[in-house]
Structures are given as C-alpha cells and as structure tokens.
Amino acid sequence: MxxxxxxxxxxxxxxxxxxxxxxxxxxxxxxxxxxxxxxxxxxxxxxxxxxxxxxxxxxxxxxxxxxxxxxxxxxxxxxxxxxxxxxxxxxxxxxxxxxxELLDFAELLEAARQWERAKPVLEAIREAAPRCVPVITSMAHAVLEAGSGA
The missing domain is CATH 3.40.1350 (Trna Endonuclease; Chain: A, domain 1)
Structure with missing residues (x-):
C-alpha cells in the first residue's frame, strides 16, 4: 500500500x-x-x-x-x-x-451551554432522590449517565 x-x-x-x-x-x-x-x-x-x-x-x-x-x-x-x-x-x-458550517457549530455550542446549565440541576435532583418523585430521579440519572458518556 x-x-x-x-x-x-x-x-x-x-x-x-x-x-x-x-x-x-x-x-x-x-x-x-x-x-x-x-x-x-x-x-x-x-x-x-x-x-x-x-x-x-x-x-x-x-x-x-x-x-x-x-x-x-x-x-x-x-x-x-x-x-x-x-x-x-x-x-x-x-x-x-x-x-x-458556522451555524452547525453555533447550534452545538448552544447545546453544550444548555447542558452546562442543566447538569447541576440534574445532579441536585439525583442527590435529593429520597425526597423526589422516583420517576424524576431515574430520568435525572439516565440523562447524567448519557451526558457523561457512561
């Protein structure tokens, strides 16, 4: 080759x-x-x-x-x-x-920024699991695991 x-x-x-x-x-x-x-x-x-x-x-x-x-x-x-x-x-x-494309990059950047804002909220929900509705807690776990690449 x-x-x-x-x-x-x-x-x-x-x-x-x-x-x-x-x-x-x-x-x-x-x-x-x-x-x-x-x-x-x-x-x-x-x-x-x-x-x-x-x-x-x-x-x-x-x-x-x-x-x-x-x-x-x-x-x-x-x-x-x-x-x-x-x-x-x-x-x-x-x-x-x-x-x-610039607009594709801008859209990705905005999605990353939204994730940065949402992650602490989801982590707080995960930590407060005993006091939260189990469905919301399991959704927060799933989103956090998917977002971390786990």
Missing amino acids: SLNKDMGDAHEAHLAETLGMRQSRGSGNQWRDPIDARHNRLDTQYAFAVDGKSTLAKSLSITRAMWDKAVEQAGGERPMLGLRFYDDNARKVHADLVAC
Whole structure:
C-alpha cells in the first residue's frame, strides 16, 4: 500500500472512532454509501458526515468543489471536512482539525451551554432522590449517565 493510502485510511478510522461514526466501506467510494464516515440523522439531532483529507505538506486547500461534494454526499447529515496534517513521513500527527458550517457549530455550542446549565440541576435532583418523585430521579440519572458518556 502507498503512504498516502495508509495516511488516509488511518485518518478516516480515527475520525470515525473519535466522533462515534460508522466508517463507510471503501473510503466512501460506494454510490450507496458516499463520504468517509457518518452518524445517522435518525439517531441524533447532531448527525454529521465527514470527508477526511490528510497531508504531509505544509498546507491543505479547501475548495468550493470539495465543500460542495461533502454537502452532496452528506445526504441529510451535516457536512464536515476532517483535516489532518502529518509530520515527517506520517509517523506523527501534527494537527487534527474539522471544518463545518458556522451555524452547525453555533447550534452545538448552544447545546453544550444548555447542558452546562442543566447538569447541576440534574445532579441536585439525583442527590435529593429520597425526597423526589422516583420517576424524576431515574430520568435525572439516565440523562447524567448519557451526558457523561457512561
């Protein structure tokens, strides 16, 4: 295998694993499953589809055509470009970046801020379990566990 193929494959696998996505077969070269990795928009409001680009070079250009292709291939999920810069012969990752729509990022940021505000309330409900309605307590437990990645 070539160095470029190895770099790309490693990057795509890392994107899928880090973002909790399903990796597409054949680097997304299948007509029924384009793009490198994706979430399922039926499972989450914040479903992204990512096209990975990696390089050993000092720069990486993002073109309109590249973005338009990602938008088209996202097929209903939110498009994203994963950008990886490798150091010296791909032995070390210099930087892993993503590019997405500003409004998608703003929506994620607002959801994170809402979670930050809600978490102390849910924790207080969990701590006051003997005095709270059991259903509310179990809901708070479930939300806190889901939010912590447990």
